[in-house]
Amino acid sequence: TAAAPRPWRLFGAMCLLRLPRITQPLEKEEEEMAALMGQIELEKSQYSDHEIRKLEEEEQLRRRKESKYDEDEARGKRVIMAQDLEDKWEQKLLRFEPAPRITDADKNNDRTSLNRRLDSNLMLLVKQKIGNQELWLLPQVEWQPGETLRSTAERAMATFLGDHIEAKILGNAPYGIYKYKFPKAIRTEDNVGAKVFFFKAFLQSSDLSQAELKEDYLWVTKDELGDYLKSEYLKKVNRFLLD
Amino acid sequence: PCRAQPKKKKKVDVKREQAQKDRMKKKIKKLEKAAPEMIPIEDFITPLKYSDSHRVRSLPPLSFEETERRVLLMKKWCLFKQKQDEAEKKAIQTLVKAQQEALKELRLESEELYQAAIRRDEGLFPFERDGPDYTPPLPGYDPPEGKCVDITKVYTQ
Numbered sequence: 001t002a003a004a005p006r007p008w009r010l011f012g013a014m015c016l017l018r019l020p021r022i023t024q025p026l027e028k029e030e031e032e033m034a035a036l037m038g039q040i041e042l043e044k045s046q047y048s049d050h051e052i053r054k055l056e057e058e059e060q061l062r063r064r065k066e067s068k069y070d071e072d073e074a075r076g077k078r079v080i081m082a083q084d085l086e087d088k089w090e091q092k093l094l095r096f097e098p099a100p101r102i103t104d105a106d107k108n109n110d111r112t113s114l115n116r117r118l119d120s121n122l123m124l125l126v127k128q129k130i131g132n133q134e135l136w137l138l139p140q141v142e143w144q145p146g147e148t149l150r151s152t153a154e155r156a157m158a159t160f161l162g163d164h165i166e167a168k169i170l171g172n173a174p175y176g177i178y179k180y181k182f183p184k185a186i187r188t189e190d191n192v193g194a195k196v197f198f199f200k201a202f203l204q205s206s207d208l209s210q211a212e213l214k215e216d217y218l219w220v221t222k223d224e225l226g227d228y229l230k231s232e233y234l235k236k237v238n239r240f241l242l243d
Numbered sequence: 244p245c246r247a248q249p250k251k252k253k254k255v256d257v258k259r260e261q262a263q264k265d266r267m268k269k270k271i272k273k274l275e276k277a278a279p280e281m282i283p284i285e286d287f288i289t290p291l292k293y294s295d296s297h298r299v300r301s302l303p304p305l306s307f308e309e310t311e312r313r314v315l316l317m318k319k320w321c322l323f324k325q326k327q328d329e330a331e332k333k334a335i336q337t338l339v340k341a342q343q344e345a346l347k348e349l350r351l352e353s354e355e356l357y358q359a360a361i362r363r364d365e366g367l368f369p370f371e372r373d374g375p376d377y378t379p380p381l382p383g384y385d386p387p388e389g390k391c392v393d394i395t396k397v398y399t400q
Contacts (some may be wrong), residue, residue, distance in 0.1 A: 009354060010352060019375075019381075020375045021379050022375050023376070023377055027323075036313060036316055043300070046300060047299075047300055052298070066367075076255075092244055097378075097381075098378040098381060099379055100378075101377075103379070117374070118379055148359040149360060168370070169365065172359065172362050173345075173346060173360045173361060174343060175345065176341045176342070176344075177341075177348050179348065196347060197349065202372075235253065236341075240337075242334050242335075242338065
């Protein structure tokens with residue numbers, strides 16, 4: 001016997017996360033502790049070969065300055081001193097310029113770029129028309145009979161980002177749910193409201209130039225979600241997002 | 244006499260060879276019975292050149308304020324880590340609760356979708372990911388040439 005048609009419409013939504021590319025800055029306690037650990041390790045350690053060589057050469061230099069015994073000491077003299085080596089290494093380090101941790105996109109607060117806030121998770125928000133309102137939401141499409149909810153979510157991702165997205169979806173099960181009833185004007189016996197099931201995926205490829213973005217989109221962090229999402233929706237979404 | 248001697252040689256040789264083979268087999272059995280030699284863990288053996296006394300670092304002893312500061316910092320760190328751990332555990336619990344709720348609602352909707360959702364995802368594991376670095380990758384960076392020679396000692400038992 002076929003089940004009676006349920007009054008809830010089903011939607012599958014995809015929360016696409018771009019994982020952090022750089023480490024988060026250390027807290028004050030973490031920095032203090034790291035310094036302390038370094039100090040303790042230095043105290044418990046012994047001299048390394050390089051340090052012994054440096055100490056001996058300093059001794060030699062000192063003795064030469066004080067008592068000018070060049071000829072006798074010159075027997076054990078090395079061409080390159082340990083201090084010179086250290087200076088050379090220091091110079092080499094200073095000449096290397098790593099990529100900046102705070103990018104241009106950060107400075108301009110360009111929320112459509114993926115290069116912003118490299119130390120936290122970014123998720124995709126799109127502007128969708130629900131009823132007669134234009135809202136910022138996680139990309140969602142309605143479920144069609146014959147597909148699993150996970151494929152609905154994949155379809156949602158493909159609708160907004162094109163087919164060439166490499167994303168690893170974390171499992172078949174939904175991570176969260178947002179249930180809402182339609183306003184009384186639209187509500188009927190068979191169409192009480194909608195349930196939106198959220199799925200999570202990690203973005204694998206960092207280059208989205210292939211993507212055909214159709215609507216307005218944003219990549220935002222968890223704390224910036226509050227600027228765009230409605231409070232009830234935000235509450236449900238925040239439950240399945242780790243910072 | 245010509246006929247007898249070659250015959251003796253053969254018998255004695257055969258017996259002697261047999262006896263030799265048996266002795267060799269016994270020796271091999273003894274060696275095999277002995278316990279296999281342990282593979283030394285190189286990390287646990289300090290090389291002798293580091294037990295020299297002139298390697299010992301000479302630093303001034305710690306002042307009272309310094310020891311106090313260290314003890315207090317350790318206590319602060321304990322508290323910090325405890326709070327961090329509790330926050331993590333709470334976050335994971337909310338995650339699990341949210342998922343359970345979603346699955347409950349899905350079950351109310353349709354049984355077959357629920358069964359599809361709780362099926363195991365074979366393609367998920369093994370899951371690999373490169374960890375975050377301190378600075379983002381530099382576009383167009385040319386690393387210096389070099390060859391990495393592996394000199395680890397490999398022991399066979």
